Amino acid sequence: MMDVIQQLREQAKKLLEEKKVDLVIGFGQGTELARTTPVFIDSPEGVSKLTWGPFCANNLAKYLTDYKNAPGNIAVVVKGCDSRSINRLLDDNQISRDKVVIIGVPCSGQLEWQKVSAEIKPGASLKEVVDNGDSVSVKTDAGDYKFDKKDYLLHRCLVCENPNPVVSDLTIGKEQPVKNYEDRFAEVQALEQMSTEEKNAYWDKQFSRCLRCYACRNVCSVCTCQTCVFDQMLPMWVSKRTNLSENTAFHLTRAFHVAGRCVDCGECDRVCPMDIPLRKLNQKIHKDLGDLFESPTPGTKPGLVSPLGEFSPGDPEEFM
Amino acid sequence: MESRVVNKGQISELLDKLAKDYNLIAPIKEETMTLFRRVSGAQDVLLDYNNSDISPKGCFLPQNEKTFSYMYTGDTLEINKPEGVQKTVLFGARPCDIKAILTFDPVFEGVKFGDEYYSNKRKSTVIIGLSCSKVLSTCFCYAMGGGPCDGTGSDLLLTEIGDKYYVEVNTEKGKALVDAYSQIFSSQGAEQLAKDKEELAKKLSGEFVRKVDLTGVKEVLDGNFELPYWDGDNAKKCIGCGTCTYVCPTCHCFDIFDYPTGDFTGDRLRCWDSCMFPEYTLEAGGHNPRPTRKERIRNRFMHKIKYHLDRYNMVGCVGCGRCVNKCPVNIDITKIINDLKEVAQNV
Ligand code: SF4
Ligand code: SF4
Ligand code: SF4
Ligand code: SF4
Ligand code: SF4
Secondary structure, X not given: OHHHHHHHHHHHHHHHHOOOOOEEEEEEEOOOOOOEEEEEEOOHHHHHHEEOOOOOOOOHHHHHHHHOOOOOOEEEEEOHHHHHHHHHHHHOOOOOHHHEEEEEOOOOOOEOHHHHHHHOOXXXXXXXXXXXXXXXXXXXXXXXXXXXXXXXXXXHHHOOOOOOOOOOOEEOOOOOOOOOOOOOOHHHHHHHOOOHHHHHHHHXXXXXXXXXXXXXXXXXXXXXXXXXXXXXXXXXXXXXXOOHHHHHHHHHHHHHHOOOOOOOOOHHHHHOOOOOOHHHHHHHHHXXXXXXXXXXXXXXXXXXXXXXXXXXXXXXXXOO | OEEEEEEXXXXXXXXXXXXHHOEEEEEEEEOOEEEEEEEOOHHXXXXXXXXXXOOHHHHOOOOEEEEEEEEEOOOOEEEEOOOOOOOEEEEEEOHHHHHHHHHHHHHHEOOOOEOHHHHHHHHOEEEEEEOOOOOOOOOOHHHHOOOOOOOOOOOEEEXXXXXXXEEEEOOHHHHHHHHHOOOOOEOOOHHHHHHHHHHHHHHHHOOOOOOOOOOOHHHHHHHOOOOHHHHOHHHHHOOOOOHHHHXXXXXXOEEEEEEEOOXXXXXXXXXXXXXXXXXXXXXXXXXXXXXXXXXXXXXXXHHHHHHHHHHHOOOOOXXXXXXXXXXXXXXXXXXXXXXXXXXXXXX
């Protein structure tokens, strides 16, 4: 992992020194041992802030639209899943390809920081992180810890489709083996087995908990509307009140608005402060899009047509 | 100050009784979350928990509150206020969250304006605090004038010691409650437990890992509204969600709006709002005095460590660590405080 960090810093330095980019967006050490935070580096001296490892969950492609009208070019560090966002942003004309330098880093899975943190002695400082394949060793000044990936990975990483970036200008680190997950939709299939009443009860319970903080929407790289309906005061489609009816309106609108564009990066699910399993909603849509339209996960290739975003006069649907 | 003792074996009995006599709000587990909810008895109450995911501030400032309903019939306007509030016990609140309620008091029960919705609930609620038995890596109450066994603001404070709870009676309200259930609250052994509690408080105060010190920070903010610091990474990485404000026990901003249920009928509601939302300060003419995330971030943190002090001489953060834990991009108030101390060296 150290050599990946080293190379990242060198490449970022080079890009900034040669003025190929004005800004590098990457991961830096966070305020907890097992946590990173987005960093925005605009000078070659700043590159020592860059880090890499199994605590880089954030999808930094999210920030690209903030800079779409900025004069210079932007480099961004992406994992496999995040790189799908870039394809999607390009296909939606949200960013232009020549403004972005994509630094891809093959990823062997991201751990849930809260779970890891709970095991480590508070206040310990990090010495080294080693990826052992099935586990991650975290060496600290208060002792060494080992985390089995199957118990600590983020849910999305357990069924990762693209450990290697699907689009990049430079790749840093070893290519990771691509696995085929038979049980990719296991959680959704379990939900599908439920009766309608059970499903209602399940989702009512989840949605009732929602605070409508909109972290799930704001973190999403494909939520790119300038003004979201949920922020509109006139007309007030959905009020600030939280109750089951308005929360459900929010959740279904959000899920359907990203249907066919959601790249399954899992960020919405990760950031929810109320642990609402948003990914299950998105995954149901992914599964259906696959079953009905043989549609691959959005963003896996450039130029994929979104099955719900295409208009064709020859569409067999009678109501069209 | 008086004190009492409750045997652990009797806590269920107490909770059952409280649930019968009062509207009882207590920590419960909902899937992975620890939340404060109304409970019907001891069976759902979580006694062993680290701090709850959401603070119990909703007891006094619910996320949604109907202030009145209106009906206009053509010649008369009828206004109906909700029924009076119920007698409530808030059980199991942590010291930091109780302190946070104290930061609400001057806002809602101010000299110039009183808020009856708040003060009615405040008056009819007994707060039974529960000392912490563990300090989390995100906790820093000690730096904000609190502590894991600090009973300030509570009517009763329970501290778990072995197979007993040591009970400090801090107010008349608390006294009335222990007297009403005198068969559960005994006085036997209280002296020894008082000593044990001191020991526990001392032990826990040594477990904080976050170094936070507010000295000098307000002074630098007082004279420097436009610090270049606010243009830095925080403004760039913040995604402008409401997470930090909604989980924060001291954030109390709300929005008031009408929710029509018919042509001339409806409810006037007040609901939590967040200064991190773009429309929060958006004015009718289209101007927004906090147009970007920089101004919003600055506002949130200035509120905590300057404005609340200016207005009420109380720091507006109690160090519960929730925003530190839940921010999706790891914006951390303790880092901001430390950064500002550094900035202070150079201004
Ligand atoms: S992040 Fe969670 S709590 Fe916040 S709006 Fe989304 S689902 Fe609701
Ligand atoms: S909806 Fe969720 S999983 Fe899909 S792209 Fe947005 S943040 Fe990622
Ligand atoms: S600002 Fe953060 S740490 Fe302070 S009281 Fe609010 S949520 Fe807790
Ligand atoms: S901040 Fe202090 S009072 Fe609050 S949960 Fe942590 S130790 Fe307890
Ligand atoms: S939780 Fe973090 S990202 Fe969200 S508004 Fe607060 S500081 Fe910004």
